[in-house]
Amino acid sequence: IVLTQSPATLSLSPGDTATLSCRPSHSVGGHYLAWYQQKPGQAPRLLIYGTSSRATGIPDRFSGSGSGTDFALTIRRLEPEDFAVYYCQLYGSTPLFGQGTRLDIK
């Protein structure tokens, strides 16, 4: 299975809504997805697990959805600190990451 994230780069303004896509090459059925945010020089931070559950301390502006071959991370009312790289990750005994989407300030 390959996880394809799109777009590679997304340029938006504070206050906009970002929709990041993560598509497995094959349907993953009941498998879940997680999403992470990474800023330069920092370790990734868990945002979403179980496809749609927010991690501790993550604001409700962040939401995850999807199943099968189509998953998404939506970030509403973008704030300056949201501009970072986002990775999706497929659960499993050998976990798999997407290649990342960079969210830039327009």
Added chain:
Amino acid sequence: QVQLVQSGAEVRKPGASVNISCRTSGYTFTNYYIHWVRQAPGQGLEWMVFINPSDGFTRSGQRLQSRVAVTRDTSASTVYLELSSLKSEDTAVYYCARGPYDIFSSYFDSWGQGTLVTVSS
């Protein structure tokens, strides 16, 4: 609070081995898996291997299977990653990360600060 603290940066020559430690605190060590994830410069994240600290069971990705080993010291709540036969493409930041005690619920809720390993002749 949950903390994962990794050992410092390492420089190795091709063909050598490197050992990185991940000291955990703030939770029951044997109740969560520890995973290792690496990130080459300017690249994405690559999952490498996990260990069940309770019984020492490990599973690694196929790509690194023959070169990676993970052990734990339960008395010190510490996990160790050894990567052998190093190549220049192993140059990366290596992260340890905590995951649920479930082989299929493999997400990572706490991360170490990362250890830069540089492989260069």
